[in-house]
Each structure stands twice: as structure tokens, then as C-alpha cells.
Amino acid sequence: MLNHLAILPVLLPLIGAPACAMLRHSLAAWLFACAVTVLTFTCSVALLAATWQQGVIVYEMGGWPAPWGIEYRIDLLNALVLLLVSGMGMAVMLGGKASIWREIPEARRPLFFVAFLLCLAGLMGITATGDAFNVFVFLEISSLSTYALVATGSDRRALVAAFNYLVMGTIGATFILIGIGFIYMLTGTLNMVDLAERLPAVGQSRTAFAAFAFIVVGLCLKLALFPLHMWLPGAYTRAPSMVTVFLAATATKVALYALIRFSYSVFQMDFSILALSLEGVFIALGVIAVFGGSLVAIYEPDLKRGLAYSSVAQVGYMAIGMGIGTAAGLQASIIHLFNHALMKGTVFMALAAMILQLGSSRFENLRGVGRSMPLVSACFLLGGLSLIGVPGTAGFISKWYLVVAAAGREQWLLVFLVLAGSLLTAVYVWRVVETAWLAPAAADSPSQGRLRTPAGMLAVLLVLALSNVYFGLDARLPVETAGGAAASLIRVTP
């Protein structure tokens, strides 16, 4: 069992999905999916612990040694992302029953869980694998199931959103495939470690540059980095609430992970970031994303869509961290990857609880929700404060490391921009606070009385919200893991 620990977090949901398809009853399918996600999460925790103790864990698929077989390499970085993805998958399954029951028709529910498990398997696979082509395969698994998940949204506009996402996502995946094809052509291998060894010899060729460009653009599409973010707001807004929680917390994070992996492990930093001067590109796009995304979020009449634009902005921070181009910057980026999942998981989960009762996430429907759903609103506020980066929350740790990293490169303007961005965040978070607590509820709104939230959802929401505070006051897990990961990624090229 322990020998196979590295593969279990991917294998469990991957096998669980077809097994789930045989269950025709929604409740049974839900229980099964819950069991799978809990097991997956348990394995991920064990895996991270094992990585801390033993260093890199290598697993050869089917017993075939590396250049021929597919190899799974678990280091600190992907162990952390695996933990994050499986944890959010578990949270969504455990807390999402009421919301799924409300938004997904009875007949489609078992298949919904199948698609969800497939998506989870895809994301976990991208993270765990050490094989470039395998990344593409899992990327397609997760993407295809995501399109299906988005399309299950109760609103017919979900179909349009899913279609947009499909077109953009397919372009992205194709780009990645082309890039991987090019480097295979150059080096004759798909194993990441092998690639890293052989690429420097051929690194100056035009093919290598083209390959890297294709991969970066493809991944930035999945990451929704400005200006490739167009699919994200629609998909997040129209998807069922629980799908939004899961996607917001994990999908872009996995894309960022893959981007880091390709830029720092497969290609190496002095080639990928420095020679192509991607530094400036990432910082510029990141800054535009932070300001553009936040400004749109401030004026958006629908909170769910506003938070989707906020995700675009937050991706900008991660890009800035990468663009700083030092171990400290990379560490900040990885820390924010982790913390942003917590924040967005919290606010979208709270919003899902509100939508469950109020039927809409438009601001006029949210008036007075602070009085009718005090606990849920308080959790939203905690998540929001974390987004702003108030000290004592996880978001503060992200900001802290990002500013320290920028100061380390003496980029004072960037420091100012990063902090000014969090003021914009404060504006759109405070708009929600004023609507929820100060505005009187409309006469026919359910918010006139007390509204009850299902216990399971509330429990998960509370855990998520409090984790924002916990990781704001004891940030050793993300900080040290990210620090170790960043150091090992940068050290490859002394």
C-alpha cells in the first residue's frame, strides 16, 4: 500500500468515476463520491508527510523504468497542490449536497458525480505526473469533464459559457500538445527529468523557443491570465455553485502549477524566464490583471460574476510572483496559490449558501442577507478580509511575501501597485458588506426572516473560513513547503 502511495491520489478518483457511473441512485452516488474524495484527501496528506520525510518520491507506472514507462515524481510542490485539490474536492462533496440537489435535476445527478470525480482525477493527474505527455492527457480529462460540469448549470446560458470555455480550452490544450510535440521532436523523450537534462543542449534552437512559447500560452489560457481570461467569468458565473467553488479553488491553481513546472523544471529558469525576458511580461500582465479584474469586480451587478473577475485579479498576483524571478518571488506565488484557494473556496461556498436560499447572487437580492444569514455572511466576510489581506488572515501572508520579494529586487513601484491592488479588493468586498448589513431587505425578499443553512454546508463553510484565520496565524505549512519547493526549483540552475 505504502509503496503505491504516490499513485493513489490519482488512481482513486480515476477508478471511482466509472464505478460511480454504475450507481443509478443519486444519494448512493453522492455517498460514494464523498468516500472517494475523503480517501483521496487522506492519501494526499500522507503523501505530503512522506515527502517531507523522504524527499522526492518516484513511482514507476507498471514497473517500467523512467524513459520508457511513465514516471510519477512527487516533490514538495506537487504534494502541496495535491493536498489542496483533494481537500477542496472533499469540501465540495461533503458540504455541497443541498446545493447540488437544488441545482442539478434528479436524472443527471449520478452523472454529475461521475464528471466531478473525473475532473478531480484529471487535476490530480496533471499535478502528480512526471511525464510531459501525461500532463496533456490528464489536462484533457479534466477539461472535458469541466465543460460537462459547467454545462449542467440550471441557466441555459450555462451552455454558452461551457461552449466558450470549450473553444478556448481546446485551443489551449492544442497549443500545449504542439509544444510538447516540438520538444519531443528535439529530444526524443517525454520524461520531465530527461527533458531537463537534454534541453539545454538544444535550448538555443528556434524550435525550443517555439515549443516553450506554445506551452506558456496554452497554460496561460488555462490559468486565465489576462488577456486570456475571457472564458473564466462566464464559466464561473453560469456553472452550478458547487462547480464554481471547486473550479475557483483548484483549476487555475493546477494550471499555475503546470506553468511553474514547465518553466522551472522542464525548461530552466535562465532559459525560460530570463532569456525570453518573460519577467517583464508576467509582471506587466499580472499588474493589468490585478487592476482590470478588480475594477470590473467593483462595478459588477452580480456578485458571483464579480468574484470571478476577482479571481482574474488574484491570478495576476500569482503571475507577478513568478515574474519577480527569484526564489522569494516563486515562493510568494506558491503561497498565494495555496491561500487564494482557501479564500475563494470560502467566499464562493458562502455565496452558494446564499444562492441556495435567495435563488440569485445579484446585489439587489443580497440586501439584508447579513441579518437573515448571519453566520454565512460572517464567513463570507472572513474570506473577504483574507482577500483584502488584513493581518491575521491567510491573505496577509501572501501579500507579505509578495512585497518582501518585490523589495528584494528593489522594485518599489511594484510594491506600491501590489498594495494599491488590495485597496481595490477592499472596495468590492466592502460593497458586499454594505449590501449585506446596511441595506434593508426588499419587502418580498426571503431575507425578511431568519434563513437556515443546511448543517453540512455550514460546517464545511465554517472550517474553510476558519482555515483562513488559522493559516494567517500559523502559516508554517504553506510557507515552508513553498519555500522548500521554490528553493529546489531554482537550485536546478545555479
Place this chain on the structure above:
Amino acid sequence: MSAGALLFCALGIAPLAMLGILLLRKRPNPREAVSMLAAAVLLGVNCAIFRRLEAGEILRWESAEIVPGLSLELAVEPLGALFSLIASFLWLVTVVYAVGYMRGHGEDNQTRFYTFFALSIGCVMGVAFAGNLFTLFLFYEVLSLSTWPLVVHAGTDKARAGGRVYLGILLSTSIVFFLPAIIFTWWSAGTLSFTPGGVFPADADPIMLAALLAMFVFGVGKAAMMPFHRWLPAAMVAPTPVSALLHAVAVVKAGVFSVLKIGVYIFGIDTLADVQSREVLLYLAGFTLLAASIVAMQQDNLKARLAYSTVSQLAYVTLGVLLAVPDGVTGSGMHIAMHAFGKITLFFCAGAILVAAHKTEVSELRGLGRQMPFTMAAFLLASLSIVGLPPTGGSWSKWFLMLGTLEAGALALTAALVLSSLLNIVYLTMIPVRAFWRFDGAAEQAAPREIREAPLPCLLAIGVTTTGCLLLFLFPEPLYTLLTRIPLGGG
């Protein structure tokens, strides 16, 4: 009790009080009893901490590391002990006052009011006992957020607009200036702990120090240095007890207290004296204290006038720090105490006038001395304390601040202090004088004859704080002794 436990008590009482207040939300009398009990216990705890400090004991507590090298730290030093004593004593008085005011004025949502009031005081305790800049910043920010519900208490559009200005300025300054200043300090000095004599190495880049000082002074928006003072008048939409305790004592004093601590324990006054931007900021403080006085003269709304007067008085404290001489620091520390008692009395009086006579404008107050003699007499004494005249405590702090300006050789600032005091007489002391002796030639008999004062709890509170002003004049000794114990490093 161990040092850590005592500090935890000081910080933990407020959350416990919040819990009690929320549980008793249906029963007003026990609910207010909880507030009073909490305030009394907190005062007791702070007295105990003060005694331990006097006995020479070192009280500190440190959490596990949050991120490598950074942890929550609590430590007691003379300034913090002084600030915590003032805040908790005045909390007790204000709760008494608030019971009379909130009921007399028929305010809604009183449970929410008392809950966030307790939370704010809890944060103030955190600021007072913070052992490093990070801890101070944490409580500073939470204090901004937890006072917002109090500012927008009325829920009207005006309150909401005031709340936006309030939070907008306080958050922007703290995020754009204060936070990066903290991070740069950490980055260059490697520590954020408050250390006697300062944390910067002797060869620190002078340009960076200059920039950092400016960022700290502007970043601590609660110190209301111009041009970032607009939040304080905006906060006056809050109910009067909030204006009295939070926006004359707790919140604004948390601001100047932070500046004082940064000056003494992060820079150290010797380093501070050599920072290039100090002089510019010093004169800006001088400008703020004059300009705010001039603006205050033009305000007809009583609370707005008091708010601008507070802006002016806060600049005294900042100025005292920036003088970077021992008497300046002593004067600043004293002024925190003296102004607290004086200004809270003035706000209490303003609230009493609102409750009893429903008047908010200064021009309506003529002749009111006949109707509310007690309130107006208290107003007179408190305004003398703000001006800095005997027999009130304010004279001592002004004395030391003037000494400080002379010691630093800044005669222009001495003149500014004198001028501002004269202006204070015009716009504060003249109010009660006109209330007692009508100079407008209006008919004597038109004046109301019968006495109609505010509810008894309000009067009680006013009496206590006014007595405080007088006692501080007669017995400034303990305060002075406490402040001379501030470790000034090389000095």
C-alpha cells in the same frame, strides 16, 4: 498569576464580554451590567499589570512563529501601561455614560453597539501591549474594521458615506504606507520587536530611513496628520459615546501611541534626530495643529468643531515625538493622558446637550448655561484643559511640549503652540462663556429658567472625567515618574 496569563486576561476580557452581551441581547439591564463588569475587571487587570511593571517585573509573551522569524509578541512597557490604564478607565466611565445616552436618545441595535464597543476596546488593549510592529499592525487594522459598525450605527445614507470615508482613509493609509514601511523595516533591520534605542543598524541607508519615517507618520492614519485627517470629522456621524471614547481617546490615541512607539522603539530618539525627513514632518505637524484649529473655528456643528480640535491636539503628540528630545517624548506621553480626559469630557457634554436640549450647533448654545449649568461648567473646565491652563491637567503636557520645542531650538514651533492655544480659547472656551453670559444682547427673560440636565448616568460620567482633569493638575507626579521610565536608549 504568570505574566502571560495576565496579558491574556487583558486581551481576553473583551471577547468574553462580547459573548455575554450577545447572549443577553434580550435583556438590556444584565447586558449593560456585563459591559460594566468587563470594564471594571479590565481596569483591575491593567492596574495589576501596572503594579508589576512598577515592581520592575518584565511582562512579555511570545507566540509560536507565524512565518519564520515573525511571531505575535506582547510586552508591557511604560507607554503601553499608561495607554491601557487610560483606555480601560475611560471605557468604564463611557459605559455608564452610554447607558444614559443610548436609552435617553432611544437608539436602535444597542446589542450590536455594545458588542463592537467591547471588540474595539479589546483591540486597543492589543495595540497597547503589542511587543512588535506586526502585532501592533494586526490589532491596529482590526480596530479600524471593528469601529466601522459603530460609525455607521445610524444606518442612514449620511452614516454610510461617513463610514466609507472613515474606512477608506484608514485602510488606504495603512495598506499603502504603514504596511510597506513595516515590511521594509523587517527587510532591512531583520526584526520588528520594539527595542529601546531602535532597531536600525548604525549604517542604515539614510534615504531609506527618511522615507520610512514619512511612511510611518502618514501610514498611521489614526494619528490624523494632514492631509489624511478627513476620516475623523467623517466619523462624527457615530453616536456620541463612540465619538467620545473611540474618536477622542481609544482610536486616535492608538494612532499617536503607535507613532510614539515607532519613534522611541523602532527608530530610537537618537537615530530619529538624524533622520533627514524629520524636520519637514515636524513643521507639517506644526502646520496641522494650526490649520486644524483654524478650520475648527469655522465649524458651527459642535461635534465637528471638537473633531477638528482633536486633529489639532493629535498633531501636538506627533510633534512631541518628532522633536526627538526627552522632554518632547514626556510631553507627548502626558498629552495622550491629558487630552484624553479633556476631550472625552467635551464630547460627553456635547452628547448631554443633544439628549437634554436637542441642540447640535454651537450658535444655538447661547444662554444654555441656565438650563444645563453642570454640563456647561464641566465644558468650561475641560476646555481649559485643552487650552492648557491651570487648574487643569492640560497645562503640564503643554509645558513639557513647549520645553521640548525650546530644547530642540525650534522657536517657530513654540510660537505655533502658543498661537494654537490662543485659538483654542476662542473656539472652545468661548462656548461655555457665551452659554453663561449672553453677549448677544438678547432679552434676558427669553432665557429658559428651569434646569433640565441630561440623564443621571451621563452627569455621573461627566463628573468623573472633569474631576480627572483637575486631579491630573494636582497630582501629575505618578504620570511623570512613569514616563521618565521609558527607556530612551542612549539618552
